[in-house]
Amino acid sequence: MGAEAIVTPAAGEEPVKGAKCDRVRSRSPRGVPRASVDAKAEHDRPAQDEDLDGHSAADIFGGGSSRSGLTYDDLICLPGHINFGVHEVCLESRFTQNIRLKTPVVSSPMDTVTEHRMAIAMALQGGIGVIHTNLSIEAQAQQVAHVKQYKNGFIMNPVCITPTAKLSELDDIRRTCGFTGFPVTEDGKMGSKLLGLITKRDADFVDNRAATAVRDVMKPVAELRVGQEGIELAAAHEILRESKVGKLPIVAGDGRIVALVARTDLHKQADFPLATKDRNGRLMVAAAVGTRPADRDRVRALVAAGVDAVVVDSSQGDSTFQHEILRWMKAEFPALQVIGGNVVTRLQAKHLIDCGVDALRVGMGIGS
Incomplete structure (x- = not known):
């Protein structure tokens, strides 16, 4: 059982209820000083209202107090005994x-x-x-x-590019959106047939970027590891772990890209376990x-x-x-x-x- 939250009025206000302390009396075992037994019993027993300094939250907010219209500046939280670990605290x-x-x-x-x-x-x-x-x-x-x-878990609207686009155009898109890898589709749109994938490592050392097309350096779909439409997010993450690839395109039965899963999101998920996420x-x-x-x-x-x-x-x-x-x-x-x-x-x-x-x-x- 956790400690009860205790609040007290600000300095200068008269308390509603005074604090008392009734010690627990216990027969002392032979050889053990009575004071130490009494102290342990006092420590272990649940706190009663008469033991509390200030006022309980129920007293303040439940109508037990004659005060009304309290604000944050009128109250101060007092510490209580802690008998649980931080890992047990849930603020959800x-x-x-x-x-x-x-x-x-x-x-x-x-x-x-x-x-x-x-x-x-x-x-x-x-x-x-x-x-x-x-x-x-x-x-x-x-x-x-x-x-x-x-x-992203499933990236439902990844930025795509056409196979005829030049690497100079790809560079401009990278600077605009901050991504480094892009699915290559027939018309450069999401929902079209997937032709391949191009990442930073595929095009990094190409010199004539204005004359080189994406299709000349991309990895074709036949060489890609892909997931099928309907795959669970956990299964997609497992494929990324096993294959050690950076991105996993999710395709429909006819080869159209319907989503993308990125390896970087695995690291983000580990770093932020409390993150507020949708389905x-x-x-x-x-x-x-x-x-x-x-x-x-x-x-x-x-x-x-x-x-x-x-x-x-x-x-x-x-x-x-x-x-x-x-x-x-x-x-x-x-x-x-x-x-x-x-x-x-x-x-x-x-x-x-x-x-x-x-x-x-x-x-x-x-x-x-």
Whole structure:
């Protein structure tokens, strides 16, 4: 049994309940001083309310205290006895109805806080980031796409290239997207017939890059190790381990490429065991939207980019405008996780719950 969380009012406030200490009395075995036996019994027995300094969490938040309107500055957490290891601590919490975080930390949708780099860092550590809305629709959707593509299980939309493209064009694509290996397809598009794979090592020492075509240096599909459509992610990872290749194309029965699995993701998975991932092994990310009619186009673009949750960013959540966009999102995208807010009263919360939200954003500042 773990230690109970204890809180106490800030300095200067009068405590509600005084602390007592009733020692446990025990007959001392022959040859053992009574004081040592009493001390051990006192240490081992469960803590009772009368033993606690300050107030219990139940007392503070359950109505036992006459105080109301407490804020973080009014409370200080007191340490208790620890009889468990760090490895036994679980902080897993719900972000929404269907999204669980192993580290319950969310970065704010502020333009000085969360874009794709912060969202990636948050998701790798078990939290989640909310991409701010102070961007064009296209730019915000691209931010979401950066997160979804960073740590991939099955890469569902890998960048492909045509066999006739020159290595100089390949260099430009590498600089733009940061990747080093690309599937080669008939028309350079995902879903087309796979012809081969080209990596950095295939083209590194070619001098005349403007005149050399990809097909001249790529590894043809006949020499590639591929996975078949429907393969489980664990099985794909095992093929990568055994074959020692960097990338594993996943193909349909007719030879079309349907996904890609990268070896680098194996290392990332080992380094970040708490990472917040979707069912395809991709990092999860949320994004903020407003309540204007134009934000419906923003929501559509974010969903197309793979966003996992949408946060309606409004200081006063209980408005007709928010009600309308919440109902629209849940009707248009039933699987999309939607967070409404901000709310601070029970009636506000009820109104948004009635609109179908999957979570509430709680809190309201005093203004500036």
